[in-house]
Amino acid sequence: MIQGSIVALVTPMFENGDVDNDSLRKLVDYHIEQGTDALVAVGTTGESATLDEDEHLDVIKFIVEATDGRIPVIAGTGANSTKEAITLTEKAKEIGVDACLIVTPYYNKPTQEGLYLHHKAIADAVNIPQILYNVPGRTACDMLPETIGRLSHIKNIVGVKEATGQLSRYQEIRDLVGADFAIYTGDDATSRQFCLLGGNGSITVTGNVAPHLVHDMIWAAMAGDKDTALALDSKLAALHNHLFIQSNPIPVKWAVAEMGLMSKGIRLPLTWLSADCFDLVRDAMHQAEVI
Numbered sequence: 001m002i003q004g005s006i007v008a009l010v011t012p013m014f015e016n017g018d019v020d021n022d023s024l025r026k027l028v029d030y031h032i033e034q035g036t037d038a039l040v041a042v043g044t045t046g047e048s049a050t051l052d053e054d055e056h057l058d059v060i061k062f063i064v065e066a067t068d069g070r071i072p073v074i075a076g077t078g079a080n081s082t083k084e085a086i087t088l089t090e091k092a093k094e095i096g097v098d099a100c101l102i103v104t105p106y107y108n109k110p111t112q113e114g115l116y117l118h119h120k121a122i123a124d125a126v127n128i129p130q131i132l133y134n135v136p137g138r139t140a141c142d143m144l145p146e147t148i149g150r151l152s153h154i155k156n157i158v159g160v161k162e163a164t165g166q167l168s169r170y171q172e173i174r175d176l177v178g179a180d181f182a183i184y185t186g187d188d189a190t191s192r193q194f195c196l197l198g199g200n201g202s203i204t205v206t207g208n209v210a211p212h213l214v215h216d217m218i219w220a221a222m223a224g225d226k227d228t229a230l231a232l233d234s235k236l237a238a239l240h241n242h243l244f245i246q247s248n249p250i251p252v253k254w255a256v257a258e259m260g261l262m263s264k265g266i267r268l269p270l271t272w273l274s275a276d277c278f279d280l281v282r283d284a285m286h287q288a289e290v291i
Contacts, residue, residue: 001180001200002072002074002099002160002182003037003039003182003200003222004038004199004215004219004222005036005202005204005207005211005214005215005218006037006038006039006040006074006184006202006203006207007031007038007039007040007202007207007211008033008040008043008044008046008202008203008205008207008208009028009040009045009046009063010047010081010208010249010262011042011047011059012024012027012265013026013263013265013266013267014035015263015265016265017053017268018122018265019059019268020262020263020265021062023163023262023263024063024066024262025026025048025061026063026262027256028063028262029066030208030211032067032070032071034211035167035211035214035216036071036211037071037201038071038074039063039067039071039073039216040064040073040075040076040101040203041060041074041076042060042075043076043098043133043196043203044076044103044248044249044290045205045248045249045252046076046088046249047249047266047267048058048078050202050267050269050270051267054231055086056088057088057091057092059187060075060094060095062075064095064096064097065070066241068226071118072099073097074098074099074100074101074131075088075089075092075096075097075177076101076133077092077100078091078101078104078105080106080108081105082107082122082168085105086104086121086122086126086249087110087116087124087223088120089102089128092127093126093127096273097100097128098129099128099130099131099158100126100129100131100163101130101131101133101140102122102130102131102132103121103138104133104135104136104141104142105118105138105139106138106139106140107140109140109141112143112146115141115147116150116151119151119154120154123156124152125157128285129156130156130158130248130260131158131160132148132159132160132161132162133159133160133161133163134160134162134163134164135161135163135164136185137164143174144165145169145173146176147210148160148176148177149173149176149289151179152176152177152181158181158182158239159181159182159183160173160183160184161184161185162183162184163185163186163187163203164187165187165189165190166192167193170183170185170194170198170199171197176209182200182201183199183200184200184201184203185202185203186202186203188202188204188206188240188242188243190231191204191217191218191238192219192221192229192230195218195222195229196219196221196224196226196229199222200222201218201222202218204218205243205244205248206243208234208252208255209243209255209256209288209290210236211250213232214236216228216232217232217236217283219233235287235288236287237285237287238284239284239285239288241284242277242280242283243255243286245277245280246274246277248268249270250272251273252265252270252273253259253265253272253273254277256283258281258282258285258291259290259291
């Protein structure tokens with residue numbers, strides 16, 4: 001089981017929007033040095049919505065090659081078309097990822113039965129570990145614990161990223177799945193409490209900016225060390241908040257660029273962070289002692 005601090009990696013870009021592979025390689029090395037346990041390639045934070053299919057797969061391949069087996073790579077391969085999600089998942093498997101993260105279909109708002117059949121079809125079609133991804137704030141579609149429980153009986157569906165921020169969801173899901181089914185949080189602000197409850201880690205945005213601190217906080221929480229986890233999380237609290245002051249990944253890309261780790265690039269319809277937000281994010285970075 002992949003556990004711990006799993007960073008939903010930004011995709012570095014130049015100001016013209018082209019992918020910056022040199023910075024991407026540096027980021028991979030940086031995260032491994034800082035203790036990140038695994039990387040998510042081309043998830044929401046990696047701008048999956050603004051990359052075409054060839055670029056999407058190219059970035060996944062580049063991260064797999066740059067990582068070179070040192071830590072696991074999870075590829076974002078979800079889509080609101082079941083056929084497209086199967087294709088992306090098949091191609092990610094061919095590239096050599098360790099698992100795939102598959103978001104619930106967005107915009108078309110399927111029923112719970114539709115969600116079950118969608119994810120079952122992908123799992124049946126591609127024999128690779130798959131992690132469900134429930135983020136109703138972005139998809140307008142909430143995969144309920146009962147549906148996750150049904151899907152957990154499919155052998156290669158191995159976990160869920162639960163990003164509602166509702167801590168009660170952890171126990172609801174755990175009661176419906178086996179002990180070997182991973183339950184990750186996708187909500188940085190509640191990641192400490194989630195892992196203290198028994199969660200298997202965080203698929204984190206904040207980890208892009210403070211990877212070592214997030215790693216130590218998550219593992220302290222997973223070990224049940226409340227005091228250490230709280231002390232570390234207090235340094236991260238402002239980042240958890242202000243990295244979402246505008247739509248993700250706008251603030252986190254600004255912060256990573258501010259650290260000198262990549263160029264100042266993002267793709268429309270996303271725009272660079274508004275100047276009136278700079279001080280708030282910078283102050284949060286100071287609190288986390290990353291600048």
